[in-house]
Amino acid sequence: MPSLGRLHLVTDTRPGRDPLAVVRAALGVAGSELVVQVRVEDSATDREAYDLTCRILDLCRPVGATCLVNDRLHVALAAGAAGGHVGADDLPVDAARQVLGPDAVLGATAREPVAAARAVAAGAGYLGVGPCHATTTKDGLPAPIGPDGIRAVADAVPVPVIAIGGVTAATVPALRAAGAYGVAVVGALSTAADPARATAELLGALRW
Numbered sequence: 001m002p003s004l005g006r007l008h009l010v011t012d013t014r015p016g017r018d019p020l021a022v023v024r025a026a027l028g029v030a031g032s033e034l035v036v037q038v039r040v041e042d043s044a045t046d047r048e049a050y051d052l053t054c055r056i057l058d059l060c061r062p063v064g065a066t067c068l069v070n071d072r073l074h075v076a077l078a079a080g081a082a083g084g085h086v087g088a089d090d091l092p093v094d095a096a097r098q099v100l101g102p103d104a105v106l107g108a109t110a111r112e113p114v115a116a117a118r119a120v121a122a123g124a125g126y127l128g129v130g131p132c133h134a135t136t137t138k139d140g141l142p143a144p145i146g147p148d149g150i151r152a153v154a155d156a157v158p159v160p161v162i163a164i165g166g167v168t169a170a171t172v173p174a175l176r177a178a179g180a181y182g183v184a185v186v187g188a189l190s191t192a193a194d195p196a197r198a199t200a201e202l203l204g205a206l207r208w
């Protein structure tokens, strides 16, 4: 399995957003370093999720970027994505691993060390940990855990920790210093006036 990219672009399919344009811009800068996670609204149909995934895979393949699918593992398999990401409302991690197979990339959400270790034992290859900072992108999230919360998880597991929630280029250094392997972002790219430039800034901060 190729090593996991450190910058995860999670798609924003809310009204008024243009996820394909953002992915295209980010891939132009990050290429194979980018992981694109296709995340659609719960109200989206499987057909819409599948069509978006296929279009994003068409953009990722030529540059060797990894494409994952959030929640809907059957869509990941049907479209030929590299894997998926699951959280508390999705398939349990061991079931997700069974569905995807041993070689797929599988991420799981965790916000504290005990759940994180359980997810890894059940087959997660990386962890999405957060929210590390306040965000308006997703409703109903628990309180932000900050860099200290990231450190607690990173110290407890042997897999890459991807920090998520309110991440910007300015907050990346503290998250990396706390042990995050990489970051996942929605708004930092989807609301950027210049997503290519925002990608370059995030990559620069991750290399620091």
Ligand SMILES: Cc1ncc(COP(=O)(O)OP(=O)(O)O)c(N)n1
Residues within 6 Å of the ligand: 008, 010, 037, 039, 070, 071, 085, 086, 087, 088, 089, 090, 107, 108, 109, 127, 128, 129, 138, 162, 164, 184
């Ligand atoms: C990298 C990464 N980390 C966390 C999440 C959140 O997943 P989940 O808790 O299942 O919430 P939804 O994204 O499904 O609303 C993620 N998608 N990616």
Ligand SMILES: Cc1ncsc1CCOP(=O)(O)O
Residues within 6 Å of the ligand: 130, 131, 134, 135, 136, 137, 138, 141, 164, 165, 166, 167, 184, 185, 186, 187, 188
């Ligand atoms: C899906 C999800 N899970 C925890 S925070 C989050 C949203 C992150 O979005 P943003 O990068 O815009 O804060």
Ligand SMILES: [Mg+2]
Residues within 6 Å of the ligand: 070, 071, 085, 086, 087, 088, 089, 090
């Ligand atoms: Mg989920």
